[in-house]
Amino acid sequence: MTTTTEATAAQATAGDAGATVPGPLVRVEGLRVSFPGSPRPAVDGVSLAVGPGECVALVGESGSGKSVTSRSLIGLAGTRARVSARTLEVAGADAAGFGERQWRAVRGRRIAVVFQDALTALDPLRTVGAEIAEAARLGGTAGPDVDARVVELLTAVGVPEPEARRTQHPHQLSGGLRQRALIASALAADAPLLIADEPTTALDAIVQAQILALLGRLKAEGRGLLLVSHDLAVVAQLADRVLVLRRGEVVESGPVGRVLSAPEHPYTRMLLDAVPSGRPPARPAQAPRKAPGSEAPDTEAPDTEDVAPVLTGRGLVKSFAPDGPRALDGVGFTLRAGEALGVVGESGSGKSTLARVAMGLSRPDAGEVLLHGRPWSALPERRRRAERPAIQFVQQDPYASADPRFTVARIIGEALPGLRRAERARRCAELLDQVGLPAELLSRRPHQLSGGQRQRVAIARALAGRPQVLVCDEPVSALDVSVQAQVLELLDRLRRERGIALLFITHDLAVVRQVADRVLIMRGGSVVEEGETERIFEAPAHPYTRALLDAVLRLPGAGGARGADVTGRDDPEQDTEHVAGQDGEHVTKWET
Amino acid sequence: MSDRARRMPRRHVPPWARFVARRLAAGLVVVWGTLTVTFFALHLAPGDIVDGLIGPGAAATPALRDQVIAENGLDDPLLVQYGRELAQLASGGLGWSYQLNEPIERLLGSQLGPTVELAVSALVTALVLAVLAAVLTAGRGRAVRGAAGLAELLMVSMPSFWLGIILLTVFSYRLHALPSIGADGPAALVLPTLALALPLAGVLAQVIRQELESADGRPFVLTARSRGLGATAVLLRHTLRHALLPLTTLAGFVLGSLFGGAVLVENIFTRPGLGRVLANAVGSRDLPVVSALVVISSAAFVVINTLVDVLHPLIDPRLREGGTA
């Protein structure tokens, strides 16, 4: 235990250890974190150090301890976490004996964090402006400057109309906007070290590029960056060194170029192999491929040609204030059995709103949604209930979509009514297994799961009732590539075997290319372009689509299966720009 | 569904104003309902109203009974009496006390002020104490929080007349620090305020503590802490606001316990006040007085609850979009 004198000394050091400290901003050796009730430690012997102007990336399997590691560095591993380390230095001070007060001096000012749960990480009762201002004030900005600083930060992270947005509450923002607001609040105090846990999961490619450019600039200014990401392309662009985690242990580490191009550990190799190719998947011939709308039936798929649309939206309009902007402005779509419709688009363009309207969770101001050709959005909830099990939803925010009091078993069990206890337990375990989760998680509560684990629980729940339609809002955003591949494979199989229709919202173009038959491109509440996936990727018609595709990052490296080019177009110039774009500004322009 | 309603162009009446107007209109119905139940309750209770009015100790002659009955129209059919009562109140006057034989305005006039004064000061004290208890113990060790929690529980479980007597004994009779009686000046307000406020503060503090503890693990609290906010700052800027919701919902409970506690506390501290009047009036079935008090109390509740319902969306923006759809 720490004596008072030690603590005070440590605090003093932490307090005035400013830019004068030459050493690493944070250094930890042999970090071990375990939670009561878990057989294995969540983090087991991780060592890392981040210096000024350096970016270290943590990559690895979902649930491998990336988030727990990063939280441990600011003393927030969790109330029941048992944390130990051989060495733990923060801002040059020995943090081993830190008490709450010393940690407070470190948090925000020396180390800022962007948490993974971006969608729930902001106080729902306060405006995002207030949240950012709070961080700014703690960072020393005072008085009248604060407002200006808030706007400046929001602009920096690419939030359109920052003046208007800062007065909004988190629930009024789209997922991507929330994430950007969270990043802005983490930047507010100018901490020398920034820990960013999956900072771009909810962002479209263009905005993501913008954020990455911003982070690159910060790095160039001499700030340290600890980046947690499952997106290897992002890692490749920003990181100097990379640590690959698996089951709480570092399996491989080294300079980013070496690890990504010449992986030594089989797990790393497996991970790189799992990166979606971005090329059109080799679809089985019998997979139903639909031509959009009224066009002539596809002769290749005679068995589904006369299939009536399962879910149709017509002229959907939705706005959240009487005279406010329209989150949906005349959107229509058609989804047939066995078909996958991808929805991509700008963050805040109304994708989630569309999903909620399609699900009958939100009533459109105009237009209607039909299920199996029958009214759906216009029905009273009571009459919808009977059909609910057939149309399932994976919400964008898996954290908020699970009752914090429920265990995983109950969360999934809720979708399995009428089963006997043992049967239900068996089904739950089976479903978890399908999404690559061990059955031991059944007794956990949501806050005891990693981000990717929560997301998979949500997917398992949606699948439990064997739906015919599945609406997924960013279902794989928190999954590392290997797990993501497994989940996508599962969805594809269900589609083939059971003819499930998928409405698949994602910002990840590689994923959409792999999954979707047809794609809707949305922007500002409208569909700007719609068409067969290949057509859109090969020959985008709308300038925004082109810009979006252009903004896509890809893994650099030696071609082959690993060298992924999502756009599918050969554009070596673009490639080099991306690789070199680590500290250069990456701005993509388009006309509308 | 209300999204649609909101879109409909309305004349330039702000929605909250329309809401308040609607609620106050409904409030009138509430007051009427309360009054009606009261009226019939007092008439249905066993025993004759006249006997209650005349009271014991009086040598009640049949002549006196008839006199009181005629005087107050108690021989009219119940519905006629009910109508008269309503008409009386509708005309704006509170009427005349059967039992005390004086106008109710006068009876209540001198009593309303002290009760309101006591209630408000007790409410403010209770709130301040409760928040203070939460703030001072936030983030402290288990022992400190446990001790504070236990102290709050003890406050809660103590009858206020007891607490009153103990406060009196210590501060007034033993230490001669504060007056035990009367309603003049702030000094005389201290002890009765404490007697009323301490149990209430206990309740409020418990609710706050409960909210804080369940908020502890939420992601937004983690974010706030990651900015370097201390436990107190997290509490003041974030979690307290979350606790405000159940707290304000308790406003009715608070008002009720202030009223109820006032009866006993006013007695012990010899303060004028409505509590005493009510106890007497109910005891002697002095219907006009009871009705007047019921009107006052239910109007107070209507106003408080309307206020709370207006406040809620201000506290929690998620409640601003109407309807559950």
Next chain:
Amino acid sequence: SDSSAPPSARNGGGTLRYGAAVEPDSWDPHAASTAVTGRLLRPVLESLVAIAPDGTVKPWLADSWTVSPDGLTYTFTLRTGVTFSDGTPFDAAAVKANFDHVTAAKTASKRAAGLLGPYKETEVVDPRTVAVHLTAPHSSFLGSVGSTFLGLHSPVALRDHAGDLSSGGAFVVGTGPFTFESVTPGQQAVFKRRTDYDWAPPTAAHQGRAKLESIVVLLLKEDASRVGALTSGQVDAAELIPANRLAGLRGRNGVQVVRKAIPGVPYTYYLNTARAPFDDPRARQAVRHAIDFAGIVKGIFQGEYEQAWGPLAPSTPGAEPSFAKPAWEYSKEKAEKLLDEAGWTGRDAEGYRTKDGKRLTAEQPYVQTFVSAQNHTFDVGVQDALKQVGIELKLVPLDSAGSIGRTGKGDYDVFAFAWQGSDPSLLGSLYHSRSQFGGGGANGSRVKDAEIDGWLDQADATVDAAQRAELYRKVQRRIVEQAYSFPAYIATMDVARHGKVDGLVLDVDANTDFYGIGVA
């Protein structure tokens, strides 16, 4: 010696802060039911006659009076030079206005009208002479006229503010040494000295204006508050100190207790003689023998009060002197024997006596708001005492309306209450067969005893004091002999005062006489 000092020194002034135990239900004694109204208004409202501590009648606002031989007309010659504090002169018309107000239907008098008895009318003979006519002889008339219940309001106040008198304060205007300044219900009443007062009764300790400049009466209903206010010096004197606090107060320096037994009817248990089981005198006597009154009194009142034996407290003028001593003995054996004789020989599972399979049960309704805590405790003690001889006493809590309803119908076996008063004619309201509940009386035992009725009627009609007293003594002896009722204890009025308060004496009704008090 006191009265020989120069007036200026005597009447130096000062304020008395006085803790009263009860709050009046009405500040108009003509309408009120509670004795406290009179107790607190005595300094403001005066009477035609004054009652000396021995019960004799002395002149006050009436210099003299005559009673017609048939006892039907009382003619008062009024004192001159008396004015009400609003300047109205006191005269015969004022007296008439008051008595008319008492008996007016609108006043709905709960007590005063009863005191006037068989009132017929008041006649203004001349400004100084007033005659009150009765329809029947009423020997206690003079005594009643002396009580504050029949105190005299200013006729102007009666004319202009008849509806406001109950509110008290400046509406109440009298001839007394103090004026009623203000009242805050639930808190206090304030009285101010009248400087031109000069008509104190001969029973008073001094003449001229009062010694106190003002009186602040604090209405401290809670015993603890009242005693606490006294010990902490917030009041100078406090009345009705509960017995269990007396010992503690006596030991304090500077505090003195002035004590007087409260005259009237002690807290008394009335057994309903109109129905079984207490229509049987043996059952009544058994109950009386079964209760260890002395023990309970000692336990509850810590030895401060004494057991009572007679229907009237010994301090009441006209009380039978022999009842100052034990009139029966406490003996469970006797009780058991009497009950056996009365046929209650069986026993049921709970140990209660039975007769023909019916349990020996008695119901005692009570109104908790009107029964003091001590008296309620007493009831519980009695309950246990009766249980020990096999009688089940059920205490039935009711609200006041409910209880009046039941007592009016005679639907009870035991009923208990006390009644303050200083005239033996009280017995008429309690034991005359005419005085049933609801009929203007409080005949708790529902006694219909021809002998008692006869004596009471005679006593009412006679004008001879000695004969009247003897008749009332007969009534008292008969009540004890028949065990119609039995008293519990003799309550005393204990007023505690700080040393700076002098001249505090209790009058014939055991009420504080504010006129004589001075504060150093």
Next chain:
Amino acid sequence: MSTVTALLDRPAAATRRGTLLRSPARLAPLVLLAAVALVLVFPGVFATHAPEATDVAAALRPPGAGHWLGTDQLGRDVWSRLVHGTRLSLLIAVGATLIGVGGGALLGLVAGCGGRHVDFALMRVVDVLLGFPELLLALLVVALLGGGTVNVAIAIGIAGVPNYARLVRGQARLVLRSEYVEAARVLGVPVWRSVLRHVLPNVGGPLVVLASIGLGSAIISGSGLSVLGLGPVPPEADWGSMVADGKDFLQTAWWISIAPGLAVSVVVVCTTLIGRSMQLRAVR
């Protein structure tokens, strides 16, 4: 090994240190309540005297050998009265709380989860109830149902209904908007079941606090009503009426009312602690 143990998060440290200490602390309220329950079931075993037996010779004895908690002004044994009063006290406390919480939760849930009009109408009914002084409500109930302990419990329970109802309805409206209730809706879970599964437990926190406080205040309210002759009828006594009876003796014989007062406190403290730890176990 030269592993330095770094306790990075203070609460975690506190938890670990407290584990051993805490279990008995968790246990204590359970044990105490169990003891109360035992006393309730077998008062005869614990009482040393008959509860209503007076013994004026032994009045106002302070706590001591013969009378553990002393005697009252009639010489009754305070301990035995306390023991025998347990049944009535808990009857009032638990009965009133059940009625209050049950009725309130039902009303609140229906209002919170029903449509706008249902909500509006129900909340106005609640307002009417709220407008009643508790005393009056008690009188009404007694008028309609007759006196006695059970009806007093009903009266106190009804008086509590509006408070619980408003609380539950407020929380329900919030929880109903949460995404996890939405998720349940998507699964086709009927509203009422969602309400039972998600809303009720989430409303539970403040409700448990209020309800456990309600237990004690029901006893205390009961004592207030018994002053009006609406409570237990002597010789029966509950803790509330014992407190009320003894209040005039606080200065001279404190044990008469302190003992039952403490009993009330013990029950309130224990139930609250248990309720809270159940609550917390559900979220931690």
